Amino acid sequence: MQDEPTPIELTKAVADFLRNDITPLISGHQAFKLRVAINILDLVTRQLTQEEGSNAREVERLRGLLGIDGSVTELNRALAERIAKGEADLTTPGLAEHLWATTMDKLAVDQPNYASYKRELGRGG
Amino acid sequence: MIEAELSRSAQRWCKGATGATSAAKLSGGASQETWRFDIVHPDGVIGAILRRSPKGYGAAPTRAAGLAAEAQLMQLAFEAGVPSPRVMHVLVPEDDLGTGFIMQRVEGETIARKILRDEQYAAARPILARQIGGILAGLHRLPRDKLPELRIRGATQEISEFDRDYRSLNWPKPVFELALRWLRDHDPGPSAETTLVHGDFRNGNLIIGADGVRAVLDWELAHLGDPMEDLGWVCVNSWRFGEIDKPVGGFGSREELFAGYEAAGRKVDPERVKFWEVMGTLRWGIMCGGMMQRFREGPDHSMERAMIGRRASETEIDLLRLLAPRGS
Numbered sequence: 001m002q003d004e005p006t007p008i009e010l011t012k013a014v015a016d017f018l019r020n021d022i023t024p025l026i027s028g029h030q031a032f033k034l035r036v037a038i039n040i041l042d043l044v045t046r047q048l049t050q051e052e053g054s055n056a057r058e059v060e061r062l063r064g065l066l067g068i069d070g071s072v073t074e075l076n077r078a079l080a081e082r083i084a085k086g087e088a089d090l091t092t093p094g095l096a097e098h099l100w101a102t103t104m105d106k107l108a109v110d111q112p113n114y115a116s117y118k119r120e121l122g123r124g125g
Numbered sequence: 126m127i128e129a130e131l132s133r134s135a136q137r138w139c140k141g142a143t144g145a146t147s148a149a150k151l152s153g154g155a156s157q158e159t160w161r162f163d164i165v166h167p168d169g170v171i172g173a174i175l176r177r178s179p180k181g182y183g184a185a186p187t188r189a190a191g192l193a194a195e196a197q198l199m200q201l202a203f204e205a206g207v208p209s210p211r212v213m214h215v216l217v218p219e220d221d222l223g224t225g226f227i228m229q230r231v232e233g234e235t236i237a238r239k240i241l242r243d244e245q246y247a248a249a250r251p252i253l254a255r256q257i258g259g260i261l262a263g264l265h266r267l268p269r270d271k272l273p274e275l276r277i278r279g280a281t282q283e284i285s286e287f288d289r290d291y292r293s294l295n296w297p298k299p300v301f302e303l304a305l306r307w308l309r310d311h312d313p314g315p316s317a318e319t320t321l322v323h324g325d326f327r328n329g330n331l332i333i334g335a336d337g338v339r340a341v342l343d344w345e346l347a348h349l350g351d352p353m354e355d356l357g358w359v360c361v362n363s364w365r366f367g368e369i370d371k372p373v374g375g376f377g378s379r380e381e382l383f384a385g386y387e388a389a390g391r392k393v394d395p396e397r398v399k400f401w402e403v404m405g406t407l408r409w410g411i412m413c414g415g416m417m418q419r420f421r422e423g424p425d426h427s428m429e430r431a432m433i434g435r436r437a438s439e440t441e442i443d444l445l446r447l448l449a450p451r452g453s
Binding site: 033036037039040043073076077079080081083084086089090096099100102103104106107110111114115116117119120123 | 305362428431432436445446
């Protein structure tokens with residue numbers, strides 16, 4: 001077992017330092033790049049916080065849909081292949097719900113301010 | 126320093142010019158650059174833009190029309206009254222600037238978020254969707270026999286190209302698979318007429334002032350194909366920058382776009398426009414994947430590229446909203 005503080009606590013500390021202490025000192029193109037860097041750290045922090053739970057739920061749904069077991073990557077590959085072959089589509093029970101749930105979990109990490117995501121979140125999940 | 130070459134060049138083709146100053150690089154990767162500069166002239170400074178492939182970068186990427194074609198198209202558009210910068214000079218070897226062209230600088234804003242939010246564009250915003258319809262109609266009416274040589278791309282061919290691009294990423298995405306399947310099932314086939322297609326007509330590639338659209342930029346993806354492609358691409362959610370209820374670049378409605386297009390004497394096929402909107406959404410998603418791949422494998426290990434790679438999921442939610450909308 002690795003020691004503490006956790007990666008989540010560490011990335012958050014670096015992001016906060018850059019945001020609060022360094023941002024006021026930087027201007028121009030470097031300021032833009034600093035904002036990108038802070039956004040990356042924030043994204044990583046969100047992923048570290050949420051990934052375990054969302055992957056577990058995704059694997060659970062994929063097992064149900066596909067009737068096979070595997071890692072989240074393997075199961076996604078299998079689902080992609082089934083859709084490509086025409087063996088699964090939007091009429092497949094549970095598929096649309098699965099894709100919606102998975103995509104919402106991704107946006108929660110990648111881009112929680114994306115307008116489409118916020119609209120769909122407002123629909124109750 | 127590029128100013129010395131620009132200065133010598135301007136003196137050759139711009140009567141009375143005494144030199145060039147204030148050169149600044151605006152954007153560009155290794156193979157294509159955009160510079161702004163001023164031509165010094167006794168009658169007053171002339172604002173100019175250079176678009177070029179530097180020396181040693183002759184070959185254009187496969188989808189690009191090439192800078193020579195771009196210059197020719199902008200000039201044709203300008204002459205036909207489509208808002209476009211005037212092309213002042215096409216580079217020749219004596220310019221020692223690589224290949225490309227110099228055009229007159231059009232003042233205005235290209236940053237989409239500013240156009241959608243700043244007070245100074247408040248009067249322009251309500252007219253833009255309709256105006257864009259008129260501009261696209263003008264663009265689609267440019268005479269075929271005057272166009273430079275361009276690749277021809279229809280719906281069927283585009284689907285298989287995107288399919289291939291997507292598979293080359295080795296990036297299994299069930300939502301993209303679903304979109305590819307939908308596109309195949311809804312392929313409208315060859316369009317009744319083949320016209321010039323701008324190929325990247327969207328919020329961000331338009332210079333806008335308080336009075337509306339002043340210039341259409343970035344003709345590098347121009348090709349011959351289905352004119353409805355441009356109408357679909359301008360509606361892709363990625364170019365609405367948060368104004369998701371205003372499909373046309375965050376400015377206005379499809380109805381206004383279509384009305385502007387039809388008022389200029391051309392016919393809209395809304396089914397085809399929808400097809401191209403789905404295609405465009407997937408296209409941007411695959412482009413995000415391409416950024417991810419280039420970040421990982423290419424020499425440009427930039428944070429910006431990495432983060433664009435993470436924007437593919439935005440197109441996934443937009444594809445789901447188009448293809449599997451949830452009950453409201």
